[in-house]
């Protein structure tokens with residue numbers, strides 16, 4: 010319950026003075042965070058803020074049932090602290106990241122190794138230590154970084170007994186472009202285009218989170234019509250990607266009718282985004298203060314007509330998939346993740362909802378247009394490939410319906426208002442020494458952006474958490490006890506971002 | 513029953529592959545803009561407004577001309593177009609952008625207002641690859657949009673297979689590489705090894721602003737600012753990401769399967 014928390018409360022897409030965050034010595038801070046997580050909070054972000062006297066640890070947590078977020082920090086320190094992961098596995102990758110970036114050592118972390126291996130030049134991420142299973146029947150399979158298809162790079166290390174996977178370890182970092190580190194001292198001229206390509210298939214999601222953070226720092230909001238446009242674009246992004254995923258899943262079980270149709274329909278949805286802004290991935294649409302392109306009535310009519318066709322096509326293509334007993338046989342009981350595991354790991358998005366967890370930023374922490382219009386949360390029990398496909402299908406239907414409704418009732422008004430400049434040393438439109446948080450439910454799940462400004466209103470620290478950062482370990486768990494030949498299918502059912510993770 | 517239904521549905525949808533290149537190309541979205549045109553002669557007051565807004569430093573002011581715009585660095589944000597009063601930088605709406613030489617992407621000199629189209633491979637390579645080209649794709653820091661719009665060429669609408677072009681699972685089976693992303697340092701070794709594993713003669717195609725010059729991340733110490741820092745590139749396809757039509761045009765042009773000719777802006 011958030012009412013008893015010692016953390017500082019804030020709502021999604023708002024800000025808080027840095028001084029308002031409660032501060033404890035590191036050990037106490039970890040204890041306090043653990044207590045909140047025990048009370049049902051969820052870890053959205055955990056990161057370091059370096060300073061002269063050492064590094065602060067910062068925790069951003071969510072009380073989903075209470076529709077509120079909360080933040081706290083440790084006193085600056087260097088060296089060791091008691092690991093949060095030891096009791097709360099959802100922190101495991103965050104603590105590895107902080108260790109890699111700031112050298113703070115979480116004592117008791119069960120598997121402390123680099124996340125992106127940014128240090129030693131020329132050392133590929135896979136050249137590290139892997140968890141090994143010993144035994145005469147055991148063999149190890151290494152896949153990647155370059156994959157067979159047109160996919161981003163990553164390395165997968167399987168420990169197998171015959172066909173059965175006992176353990177999968179995923180080593181990423183190949184895509185590291187310095188997307189987050191480059192933001193310090195910003196925003197810079199290239200910042201918006203970098204944010205748009207943090208995960209290029211989630212341009213609207215990340216750009217909306219970034220714009221919301223900047224608007225929160227300026228103490229304002231985008232005009233209503235811009236919020237409407239952002240919601241339209243976000244749901245279009247979901248439709249395109251979920252349709253592509255259903256097609257890819259069908260392809261992996263050799264069910265070609267749906268695979269062929271979805272490949273094409275996905276493009277139809279991308280073209281709707283291009284109708285709005287010229288780019289199939291939504292580049293150049295969202296900007297701090299509003300949107301860059303409007304959907305005039307004639308354009309809206311075209312979009313509505315083409316959307317109706319695409320939604321009906323998807324309905325048909327998905328129908329073939331669900332009707333096929335052979336598909337069901339391959340999807341069911343493949344790659345299961347159980348609800349307690351999902352909770353412990355802090356999974357988000359479709360993989361979490363496919364375990365029956367009701368967890369959706371649009372519903373739990375509505376911001377922007379979602380305060381005014383909502384679609385029901387899509388949940389399915391089971392945790393297997395079938396459930397993840399089902400959740401995607403439900404979301405396709407609901408986002409399609411949402412779009413058809415919203416397109417019919419556009420709000421009037423401007424689509425852009427330049428951010429006002431509050432009083433601070435320099436005339437920048439960002440409050441000094443302030444922390445702002447924005448969550449957005451992208452098609453993969455919760456996107457979390459946190460900005461902390463310095464005394465001049467520039468970014469002292471900018472933290473990006475792509476949903477994939479929470480979910481990669483879910484994929485690893487899903488493979489336990491599965492046939493290694495089911496890896497592509499399981500992987501597709503998660504379809505996580507490499508670059509969004511590697512930043 | 514169900515199998516019959518599936519077949520009937522499929523039959524009802526008919527052939528969904530586009531007529532292009534035999535028929536006209538599909539239209540680019542009206543807000544896309546296509547390739548840019550740079551009329552250095554119109555840049556009379558030299559205000560530099562375009563230089564200040566460009567996120568990737570694609571625009572410079574060389575000694576002998578008013579402005580130069582490097583379409584290889586460009587991510588087509590259109591900020592310079594809005595910033596330019598005398599309309600020295602304009603969108604052409606033309607989807608064709610692929611070039612063979614890096615320097616051909618720099619626009620703005622007198623006579624160099626627009627791109628010159630890519631020339632086909634020489635006779636010998638064209639004989640080898642013209643009717644059957646196998647590519648290995650390497651994403652080296654790509655954001656998954658260039659990858660997605662390359663992938664889409666394999667779907668029924670585009671059907672890349674009809675040109676004999678295919679993406680293969682092993683570099684040993686490939687005639688060349690198609691590279692996306694700025695080449696993150698963490699992918700440098702893997703890219704080099706993949707290139708080494710492709711039997712000669714081999715070609716390299718750089719797709720997207722990242723693979724050409726670093727894209728939005730140009731200048732970051734974590735990336736190598738483009739594929740040609742690591743391997744020799746035979747074809748550059750600009751865009752962020754390039755429209756699938758732009759990629760297809762580039763591939764077909766390289767194989768000599770499209771007419772070359774002067775660049776005339778497609779009427780919009």
Ligand code: SF4
Nearest residue numbers: 566586587589590592
């Ligand atoms: S359109 Fe290209 S050249 Fe113009 S500002 Fe944008 S990136 Fe720079």
Ligand code: SF4
Nearest residue numbers: 655658720721722752
């Ligand atoms: S060129 Fe643009 S779309 Fe392509 S990988 Fe780079 S950032 Fe992504």
